[in-house]
Amino acid sequence: MTAVSAPTGQWPLLRAETLAKTYHTPAGAHEAVRDVTFDVHAGEVVSIVGPSGAGKTTLLRILAGLLAPTSGRVLLSGVPVEGPPQGAALVFQDYSRSLLPWLSVLGNVTLPLRSARVPRAEAADRARQALASVGLEGKEKLRPRELSGGMQQRVSIARALAYQPRLLLMDEPFASVDAQTRMDLEDLVLPLREQYGMTIVTVTHDIDEAVYLSDRVVVLSPPPSTVSAVVDIPLPAPRSQTATKEDPRFGRLRHRVLDLVRRPEPAAPATTQERILNR
Amino acid sequence: MSVPVSLGAVPRRLGAFAWQAVLPVALVLGYQVAASAARNPFFPALPDIWQAFVTSWTGPGFTRDVAPSLIDLFAGYVLGVASGLAGGIVLGRAPRVRAALNPLVSFALTLPPVALLPLFLMLLGIGPQMQIGVIAFSVFFTLLINTTEGLRSADPALGDLSAVYRIGGLRRLLVVQLPAAAPYILAAMRTCLSTAVLVMVVSEMVGASQGIGAQTLLAQQSFAYEQMWAGMLLLAVLGCLLNALFTLAERAVLRRAGLLPATSTGARP
Numbered sequence: 124m125t126a127v128s129a130p131t132g133q134w135p136l137l138r139a140e141t142l143a144k145t146y147h148t149p150a151g152a153h154e155a156v157r158d159v160t161f162d163v164h165a166g167e168v169v170s171i172v173g174p175s176g177a178g179k180t181t182l183l184r185i186l187a188g189l190l191a192p193t194s195g196r197v198l199l200s201g202v203p204v205e206g207p208p209q210g211a212a213l214v215f216q217d218y219s220r221s222l223l224p225w226l227s228v229l230g231n232v233t234l235p236l237r238s239a240r241v242p243r244a245e246a247a248d249r250a251r252q253a254l255a256s257v258g259l260e261g262k263e264k265l266r267p268r269e270l271s272g273g274m275q276q277r278v279s280i281a282r283a284l285a286y287q288p289r290l291l292l293m294d295e296p297f298a299s300v301d302a303q304t305r306m307d308l309e310d311l312v313l314p315l316r317e318q319y320g321m322t323i324v325t326v327t328h329d330i331d332e333a334v335y336l337s338d339r340v341v342v343l344s345p346p347p348s349t350v351s352a353v354v355d356i357p358l359p360a361p362r363s364q365t366a367t368k369e370d371p372r373f374g375r376l377r378h379r380v381l382d383l384v385r386r387p388e389p390a391a392p393a394t395t396q397e398r399i400l401n402r
Numbered sequence: 403m404s405v406p407v408s409l410g411a412v413p414r415r416l417g418a419f420a421w422q423a424v425l426p427v428a429l430v431l432g433y434q435v436a437a438s439a440a441r442n443p444f445f446p447a448l449p450d451i452w453q454a455f456v457t458s459w460t461g462p463g464f465t466r467d468v469a470p471s472l473i474d475l476f477a478g479y480v481l482g483v484a485s486g487l488a489g490g491i492v493l494g495r496a497p498r499v500r501a502a503l504n505p506l507v508s509f510a511l512t513l514p515p516v517a518l519l520p521l522f523l524m525l526l527g528i529g530p531q532m533q534i535g536v537i538a539f540s541v542f543f544t545l546l547i548n549t550t551e552g553l554r555s556a557d558p559a560l561g562d563l564s565a566v567y568r569i570g571g572l573r574r575l576l577v578v579q580l581p582a583a584a585p586y587i588l589a590a591m592r593t594c595l596s597t598a599v600l601v602m603v604v605s606e607m608v609g610a611s612q613g614i615g616a617q618t619l620l621a622q623q624s625f626a627y628e629q630m631w632a633g634m635l636l637l638a639v640l641g642c643l644l645n646a647l648f649t650l651a652e653r654a655v656l657r658r659a660g661l662l663p664a665t666s667t668g669a670r671p
Contacts (some may be wrong), residue, residue, distance in 0.1 A: 189562055206565070213566045220559035225581045225659040234577060235567035266660040286567065 133160040136322050137186065137290060142195035143347075144181050147345060155181045156192070157347035165289075168316060168323045170333035173343030173351075174384055179326040180216070182348065183294050186324060187213045199290065212288035216295040218275045222267040227252065229263035232282045239286075246285075253285035254278070256318065257311055273304035280311070283348050284319055293325040297332065306364050313362060326394030329383065334377050335362060342383040446628045451635065454628035458617065459636055468636070471602060471613040474530050478537025479598045485593060486542045490549020491575065494583075500550065511547060515540035515597070516604045523609050533605045533613070540601045541594040543639050548590030552583025581659055595648055599641050614640075 144156040155178040163169045173179055184190040186197055188207040197204040199211065212235075215221035222231050229250055236246035254263060257277040263337050276296065283291055297305040309332060316323055327333050333340045334356055340352045356376055358367055367373055430448070435602060437445045446454075458467050493500040493507075522539070526532040560582055564574050578586075606615030618633025 185567060207568065209568070211566070215559065215562070217559065220557055221563050223560075223578065223581070226577070234569060238567060238569040238573055268660055282567075313491075355629060395633075 129151055134198060136165040136167075136200060137163040137199040137324065138201075139182075139186065140196050140198065142182065142185055142192045144185060144190070145193045154347040156185075158349045159195075159371060161341050161350060161353060163290075163322060163324055165317075165322055166320070166334055167338045168174055168325070169315070169339050169341060170337040171324065171326045171341045171343060172328065172330060172333045172380065172384055174345050174347065175328060177343040177348050178346055178348040179328070179343065180294055182343070183213075183324070183326045186212060187292050189213075199311075202372065208290075211285035211287040212286045212291050214276075214279050214283050214291070214293040214296045215300060218279045218299070219267075221279055222275055224266060224268055225263050227266060228259065228270070228278050231267065231278060232285050232375070235282065235286050243399070248287045250281070253281040256284065259279045271304075273300045273308065275313070276300055276304075280308070280315075285316060287319060288321060288361070291321045291323045293323065295327055295346065296325060298328070303334075310364060311358075312336065326333070330377055330381050331368070334358075334373060334380055336368060340380055342380060354383070416451065429538045435463070443547055443625070443627055444558055446631060451627045451631040454626070455632035455635055458621075458629050458632050459614075467614055467617050470530065471606065471615070473631040474533040474613070475537060475598055475602045477530075478534040478602070479541055479595065480596065481534065482538035482541025482598070483545055485538065486545025486590075487549050487587065489542070490587075491553070491580075493546065493550040494553030494579075495575075507546060511543045515601055519605060519608050522605075528609050528611075532609055533602060536605045537598050537601050540597050544590050544594050544597070549583060550584045552586030556587070584656070584659060590647055590653070592645070592652065595644055596641060599637070599644065603637060 138395070139159055139161050142156055142159040143154075146153045146155060152357065159182060161169075162199050170180055171182060176216065186204075188197070188204045188211070191205075200207045202208075223234070226234065232250035232253060233243075233246040236249060237243070240248070250387060251260075251263065254260060257280055258283060259274065259277055262270065262274070267278060269279065276299075280296070297308050300308065312323070313336065315321070323335075323336075324337065337356050340354045342354065344351045353377065358370060358372060358376070411478055425635065433445075434448045437447045493503065518539065519536060522532050522536045526535050556579060560578055564570070564578055569578060602613075603615035603618075606613035607619040610616045614633055618630055618637070621627070621629035621633060
C-alpha cells in the first residue's frame with residue numbers, strides 16, 4: 124500500500140472541499156450533492172461508491188472540471204480547478220460515445236497528444252506503447268466499430284494512459300462490459316498504475332470492484348450526497364482475482380462497505396472531514 | 403408483389419430491379435403508342451424527340467448551351483456550399499451571433515430564391531454571374547442552417563472529450579466537430595443539389611439567351627416541340643445523374659469516415 128500521509132504544509136494531489144451541487148430544473152431545484160470532502164494522495168487508488176442516484180457521476184464531473192460545483196472547490200496539488208485541469212485524464216463510462224468512429228484506434232489515442240503539441244512520431248510511439256500495455260497490439264489501424272465493447276473500452280483506457288496524466292479519473296469504466304472482460308480490465312489497471320505512476324479515482328456501483336482495486340473507498344450517502352465513511356483497504360499488493368477475493372479480510376471489508384452503502388451511518392460532515400484531514 | 407418464380411436462376415436483386423422497371427418502361431411505350439396514334443404536334447413521337455435531343459445537345463449545341471449551364475450550376479453550387487459551410491461554422495460556434503442573426507436567417511430560408519430573380523437581374527445583370535449568384539444564394543441558407551444545426555446537435559460526450567483532453571481550435575473543428583456534423587451537412591448538400599438545378603433552369607428562362615433552360619423555353623415559344631421535349635428530357639436525366647453521383651460520393655465519404663457500417667462487417671485489412 125502506498126503512503127497516505129502527506130508531509131505537513133504540502134497539498135494532497137486532489138482535494139474535494141465541501142463540494143455541493145444543486146441542479147436547477149424547470150421542475151424545481153434538485154440537490155444532488157450536499158457536502159463532500161475527501162483527499163486523494165499521490166499514487167493512491169480511491170473508489171467512490173454509493174447507492175444509485177447518489178450523485179457519483181456528478182461528483183466525478185466536478186472533479187474533472189466539467190461541472191462547476193454550486194459551492195466548495197476542487198484543488199489539484201493545491202491549485203483550484205476551474206475547468207478541466209491539465210494533466211488529468213478521464214475514462215468515460217460510455218466508450219461508444221467517447222471514441223471517434225471516423226478515426227482509427229491509433230488516431231483516437233494520439234488525438235489528445237497532438238492537441239498537446241506532442242510531435243507526430245512521439246505521439247505515435249506513446250500511443251503504440253499504451254495500446255500494447257492494454258493488449259491491443261496490431262489493432263492500431265482498425266476503426267473502433269471493428270472492435271468488441273471490451274476492446275473499445277481498452278482503447279479509451281489507452282488514450283488516457285498515453286496522455287500520461289497525473290490523475291486518472293474513471294466513471295464506471297467497466298460497467299458496460301461482460302464479467303470476464305471486467306476482471307481482465309480490473310487486473311490491467313493496477314499494474315498500469317505502477318508503470319505510469321498515476322493516481323486513480325474511480326466511480327463505481329460495484330462494491331467488489333471498489334474493494335478489489337482501491338487503497339481507500341469513499342462511501343457516499345443517498346442523495347443529497349455526503350460522505351458516509353472513508354474505508355481503508357489494507358489488502359496486500361499485488362492483488363489477484365483469486366487470492367485477494369478469497370482473503371477473509373476482503374470478505375470483511377466488502378461486508379463493511381456494503382453495509383455502509385445500504386445503511387449509511389449518520390456521520391456529521393465535520394467529523395468525517397477531520398478524520399481525513401488528520402490522516 | 404413477389405418476383406415471378408419463372409425467373410429461376412436469375413438473382414433475386416435482378417428480379418426486383420426488373421419488377422421496378424416495369425412501370426417506367428410501360429409509360430414510355432404507352433406514350434409512344436399514344437403519340438404516334440394522336441399525331442398531335444404538342445406530343446411528338448419518341449424518335450423525333452431523340453433526334454432533336456441529339457442535334458440540340460451534342461456537338462456545337464453542347465458547347466453553346468449545355469456546357470455553360472453545367473459550369474454555372476457547378477460554380478454556383480460550390481460557391482453556395484462553401485460560403486454556407488463557412489457561415490454555419492461561425493454561427494455554430496458563436497451563440498450570440500447566432501441569436502442575433504436567427505430571425506434574418508429564418509426569413510431568408512423561407513423566401514423562395516426564384517422570387518429574388520428580379521433583384522439579382524438588376525444587381526448582377528444578364529450573364530453567367532447572375533445565374534451563379536442566384537444558385538449560390540439558393541444553396542447558401544440551407545447549408546448555413548444545417549451546418550449550424552449539425553454542430554449544435556453533436557453528442558455532448560464529444561464536448562466533454564474535447565474539454566478533458568484539451569482538444570481545441572482548428573483541430574477540434576476539423577477532427578471532432580465537422581465529422582460529427584457530416585450527416586447534416588451531406589443531407590443539406592443533397593437537397594441543395596436539386597434546388598440548384600431548379601434555380602439554374604428558371605434563371606436561364608428568365609435572364610439568359612443561352613443554356614438548357616433558355617433553349618427549352620425558346621423552343622416552346624417557337625413551336626419547336628421536339629426540342630422542348632428534348633430539353634425537359636435532358637434536365638430530367640441531368641437531375642437523376644447528379645443525384646446518383648451524389649449518393650455514390652456521399653456513401654463513399656461516410657463509409658471512409660466509418661459512419662456507415664462497412665459492407666462486410668468485421669473485415670480486417
